[in-house]
Amino acid sequence: MITGDAVLAGVVGWPVAHSRSPRLHNHWLAKAGIDGAFVPLAVAPASFEVAIRGLAACGFRGVNVTIPYKEAAAALCDTLDEAARRAGAANMLVFGPDGIAGSNTDGIGFLANLAAHGPIPTGPALLLGAGGAARAIASALLGTGVRVRVANRSPARAAALAAALPGLEILDWAQREEALADYALLVNTTSLGMQHQPPLEMDLSRAAPGLVVADIVYVPLETPLLHHARARGLVAVPGLGMLLHQAVPGFQAWFGVRPEVDAQTWALMSAGIPAQ
Ligand SMILES: NC(=O)c1ccc[n+]([C@@H]2O[C@H](COP(=O)([O-])OP(=O)(O)OC[C@H]3O[C@@H](n4cnc5c(N)ncnc54)[C@H](OP(=O)(O)O)[C@@H]3O)[C@@H](O)[C@H]2O)c1
Numbered sequence: 685m686i687t688g689d690a691v692l693a694g695v696v697g698w699p700v701a702h703s704r705s706p707r708l709h710n711h712w713l714a715k716a717g718i719d720g721a722f723v724p725l726a727v728a729p730a731s732f733e734v735a736i737r738g739l740a741a742c743g744f745r746g747v748n749v750t751i752p753y754k755e756a757a758a759a760l761c762d763t764l765d766e767a768a769r770r771a772g773a774a775n776m777l778v779f780g781p782d783g784i785a786g787s788n789t790d791g792i793g794f795l796a797n798l799a800a801h802g803p804i805p806t807g808p809a810l811l812l813g814a815g816g817a818a819r820a821i822a823s824a825l826l827g828t829g830v831r832v833r834v835a836n837r838s839p840a841r842a843a844a845l846a847a848a849l850p851g852l853e854i855l856d857w858a859q860r861e862e863a864l865a866d867y868a869l870l871v872n873t874t875s876l877g878m879q880h881q882p883p884l885e886m887d888l889s890r891a892a893p894g895l896v897v898a899d900i901v902y903v904p905l906e907t908p909l910l911h912h913a914r915a916r917g918l919v920a921v922p923g924l925g926m927l928l929h930q931a932v933p934g935f936q937a938w939f940g941v942r943p944e945v946d947a948q949t950w951a952l953m954s955a956g957i958p959a960q
Contacts, residue, residue, distance in 0.1 A: 691720035693938040697750035700726045704953060705748055705931060711952055712935055712943040720939055732756055740779040745938035747777050761786030770823045773816060776934045790817060791824025793930025798898060801921045805896050806830060807868025812860060814841040817900055818873040826851050835860045864890040872899045877907035879958060884909050888916055899923050904958040924954055
C-alpha cells in the first residue's frame with residue numbers, strides 16, 4: 685500500500701514491458717517497508733526528453749534508463765559521473781535541486797557480481813564483444829588496473845572502443861580461442877548464447893586452471909558458455925547477478941537504503957527464466 689507521500693522512481697525504455705527492474709525494486713521496497721513505488725515507463729522516442737523533464741517535475745526521485753535511451757539520457761544530464769562520461773551513456777538518473785545527475789552502473793554491477801563469486805582476477809581479461817555493455821565493462825575493468833583485450837566480430841567496432849578507452853588492447857576475433865591460456869578472466873558481452881540466438885563458439889580447452897568465465901547474457905540463467913566452464917571446473921559467473929547489482933546504487937540514491945542482493949533476491953528474479 686502506498687500513500688500520498690510515496691517516493692517514486694521507475695524505468696524508462698521503449699519497449700519496457702520486458703524489464704525486470706520493477707519486480708526487483710518493488711521487492712526491495714516491500715522488504716525495507718518503504719512507502720514508495722517503482723513503475724515501468726514506456727516512452728516513445730519523440731517524447732523522451734519531455735518525459736524525463738516531466739517525471740522530474742512530477743517529483744520522481746529519478747529513473748533507470750534502458751534501451752534505446754542510455755546515450756540520449758547522458759546527453760540531457762546536467763552532470764555525469766566518471767563511468768557515464770567514459771561510457772557516453774547513462775542508465776541511472778537522479779533528479780535533484782541542481783538538475784539531473786547521470787551515472788552508469790553497468791560496470792559497478794559487473795564488478796560487484798564478479799566479487800560475489802570469488803576474488804576479482806588480477807590477471808589479464810579477454811572481453812568478447814564491443815557493444816554498449818562491453819564499453820561499460822571494459823572501462824570498469826581497466827579501472828581495476830588489469831590488462832584488458834577486446835575481440836569483436838566486426839573489427840571496426842573493436843577499434844572504435846579501443847580509441848575511446850585508452851589502454852584497451854585489441855585481439856583478432858579469430859584468435860580468441862588460441863590466446864585463451866594467457867587470460868585470468870573471460871567475459872562474454874556479445875548477445876550470443878541468449879535464448880533464440882546461436883551459442884557463442886568458444887573452445888575452453890586451452891583455459892588456464894582457475895580461469896573465471898563471466899557471461900552477461902542472463903536468459904537462460906546458465907548459457908552454454910557457462911555450462912562448459914562449470915563442466916571444466918572453471919569459475920562460472922552468471923549474468924543475472926550483474927543485473928541485480930547494477931540496480932543497487934539507484935535504489936540507494938532514490939529511496940535512501942542500500943538493498944541487499946541476497947538468496948531471496950536471486951530466487952525472485954530468476955523465477956521464470958529458463959535454467960539452460
Ligand atoms: N546482465 C546484465 O545486466 C546486462 C546488461 C547489459 C546487457 N546485457 C546483455 O548483453 C548483451 C549485449 O548487450 P549490448 O547492449 O552490449 O548489445 P549491443 O550494443 O547490440 O552489442 C552486441 C554485441 O554482440 C555482438 N554480436 C551479435 N551477434 C553476433 C554474432 N552472431 N557473432 C559474433 N558477435 C555477435 C556484436 O558484434 P558486432 O559488433 O560484430 O555486431 C556486439 O559486440 C545482450 O544479450 C544483453 O541482453 C546484460
